Amino acid sequence: EMPIKSLSELNEKLWGIKRQKITLIAARTSVGKSTFALQIAYDLALSGKRVLFLSLEMTVEDMLERLFCYENRINNQDLMRGKFSYYQEKFTRFSAEIKKLKFVFSDCIGKNWEEVDKLISNLTSKPDALFIDHINAIKIVGNGKEAIDGYLTNMVRIAKHQNIAMVLCCQINRDNQKDDDKTPQLHELKGSGNLEEMAD
Numbered sequence: 001e002m003p004i005k006s007l008s009e010l011n012e013k014l015w016g017i018k019r020q021k022i023t024l025i026a027a028r029t030s031v032g033k034s035t036f037a038l039q040i041a042y043d044l045a046l047s048g049k050r051v052l053f054l055s056l057e058m059t060v061e062d063m064l065e066r067l068f069c070y071e072n073r074i075n076n077q078d079l080m081r082g083k084f085s086y087y088q089e090k091f092t093r094f095s096a097e098i099k100k101l102k103f104v105f106s107d108c109i110g111k112n113w114e115e116v117d118k119l120i121s122n123l124t125s126k127p128d129a130l131f132i133d134h135i136n137a138i139k140i141v142g143n144g145k146e147a148i149d150g151y152l153t154n155m156v157r158i159a160k161h162q163n164i165a166m167v168l169c170c171q172i173n174r175d176n177q178k179d180d181d182k183t184p185q186l187h188e189l190k191g192s193g194n195l196e197e198m199a200d
């Protein structure tokens with residue numbers, strides 16, 4: 001068990017992020033899945049855990065910018081408006097601190113499970129936690145549901161075989177937008193019923 005120290009209420013409900021288990025972060029498009037996953041990954045890294053974060057849609061620069069803004073309580077609109085020079089000193093300190101952590105980002109690995117398996121198998125020090133953002137962006141060949149099922153099945157195998165805690169981000173369908181109760185439901189996980197079944 002790896003506690004999420006910065007989110008005590010969530011940690012109390014989950015009892016931390018667990019090895020050999022699949023934790024899903026699911027939400028509709030553009031509501032903060034990636035930033036939330038980064039916050040948890042950063043929290044674990046600050047606790048001394050080895051963390052590998054594979055993004056299938058953000059660049060490494062995007063990930064660092066989000067973490068920098070989160071850590072320093074900066075509105076990223078300031079950076080987008082060209083005000084980075086105001087925060088140069090803070091960014092220099094942030095860069096130095098993050099380099100001390102066992103926290104690795106990638107924006108080019110993870111489109112298929114074989115890439116993930118090969119990467120982890122070749123690492124001398126295995127990660128304590130692996131984050132994949134997000135499963136709906138994997139490479140689809142043929143049937144989309146079968147591709148996600150195969151990916152997920154092998155992620156479960158990798159998590160158990162390598163003793164890794166795995167966190168997968170997933171989109172939720174918009175099907176219930178016409179319902180009175182718009183609370184997301186498990187059956188709305190996009191792409192595969194197996195996401196609901198295999199997640200811990």
